[in-house]
Amino acid sequence: MTQSTGRVTLWGIEVFLAIAEEGSISAAARRLGSSPSAVSQQLSGLETTLGAQLFDRGARPVRLTSAGMVLRRHAQVMVSAAHAAQTELAMSDLTGIGSLRLGVIEDLDADVTPRLLAELAAEMQTCRFLLETGPSHRLRDELEARALDIVVAADLGAARAPETGLEIHPLICDPFVVVAPLGSAADAEALRTLPYIRYSSRHHMGRQIGAHLAALNLDPAGRFELDSYHAILAMVAAGQGWAILTPLAWHHVARFQADVGVSPLPFGRLERTITLCARAGALQGLPAALAARLRAQLDAQVVSPALARWPWMRESFRLL
Numbered sequence: 001m002t003q004s005t006g007r008v009t010l011w012g013i014e015v016f017l018a019i020a021e022e023g024s025i026s027a028a029a030r031r032l033g034s035s036p037s038a039v040s041q042q043l044s045g046l047e048t049t050l051g052a053q054l055f056d057r058g059a060r061p062v063r064l065t066s067a068g069m070v071l072r073r074h075a076q077v078m079v080s081a082a083h084a085a086q087t088e089l090a091m092s093d094l095t096g097i098g099s100l101r102l103g104v105i106e107d108l109d110a111d112v113t114p115r116l117l118a119e120l121a122a123e124m125q126t127c128r129f130l131l132e133t134g135p136s137h138r139l140r141d142e143l144e145a146r147a148l149d150i151v152v153a154a155d156l157g158a159a160r161a162p163e164t165g166l167e168i169h170p171l172i173c174d175p176f177v178v179v180a181p182l183g184s185a186a187d188a189e190a191l192r193t194l195p196y197i198r199y200s201s202r203h204h205m206g207r208q209i210g211a212h213l214a215a216l217n218l219d220p221a222g223r224f225e226l227d228s229y230h231a232i233l234a235m236v237a238a239g240q241g242w243a244i245l246t247p248l249a250w251h252h253v254a255r256f257q258a259d260v261g262v263s264p265l266p267f268g269r270l271e272r273t274i275t276l277c278a279r280a281g282a283l284q285g286l287p288a289a290l291a292a293r294l295r296a297q298l299d300a301q302v303v304s305p306a307l308a309r310w311p312w313m314r315e316s317f318r319l320l
Helices: 010-024 025-032 037-050 066-092 112-123 134-145 204-215 227-236 247-252 254-261 285-311
Strands: 098-106 128-133 150-154 165-176 176-179 197-199 223-225 243-245 260-264 271-279
Touching: 010 037, 010 066, 025 037, 037 098, 098 112, 098 134, 112 128, 112 285, 128 150, 134 150, 134 204, 134 271, 150 223, 150 285, 165 247, 165 285, 176 227, 176 247, 197 204, 197 227, 197 243, 223 227, 227 243, 227 254, 227 260, 247 254, 247 260, 247 285, 254 260
Parallel strands: 098 128, 098 150, 197 223
Antiparallel strands: 150 271, 165 271, 176 243, 176 260
16 A cells, blocks of 8 residues: 555545445445546545555446455444534534424334434423324425425435425435245246235325336236235235335334245336435534434344345345
């Protein structure tokens, strides 16, 4: 390693981690909301500063060099410590907030949302809290109508025009998976022998699933269209059919987790992104601080346990 020049920046470390986790500069750029050229420039600057090549760019996906492996052991600690400091500083300036209106999708209300509210209540002791749960499209409408201050929901993507005046903090990538009766095969051929239980097309997630199947010219046979994770998983556990949901949806209904099998989607990759949104600048550093706190809770309570159980999700079920 040659003598280093310049300074290592937090942004440079975040870029390095994104490339290491995504496997390419273009994918890292999409995740970071930046351009591939800007990400490549940051990586080159970091390598110049450290005096070492961090990736084998000739491999697909790109691979860490021995120097990159050394840096990765320390990089996540550096980023986590910086985010923790930012969160603590942001929270220390918010003790005077009188009320906070939160909208959160039901996928998180089993344990993530209650724990978040308990932490906020302990730190913001004069604040009054309102919590509304519901489908993503309704919560985003409430945010735009200024009936909610912060919303945690699925990114609606091309389903609606991009909003202006919002700050958006990506939290987690939630892939779609097959849930089927325990012990059932979940390949495309085997699924044809079981009825398909649709998630309601009245919700964005149901329309997203339907559009994906339609694009592949698939129309699984079934008589049920339900808008409740609980009802869908109850029917799957009873052997009445199979469904397409996500790990967050499966986690939401603890009662049936031991009675259904979870498998990769056998026809094309499909995923959704859960984000935290707020009106830009309206709540100072609170949205960013809550996003950092939610990522930590999602990792501890949902992602890490799921990956321990289903290692094949590692590339798709991930924090952002």
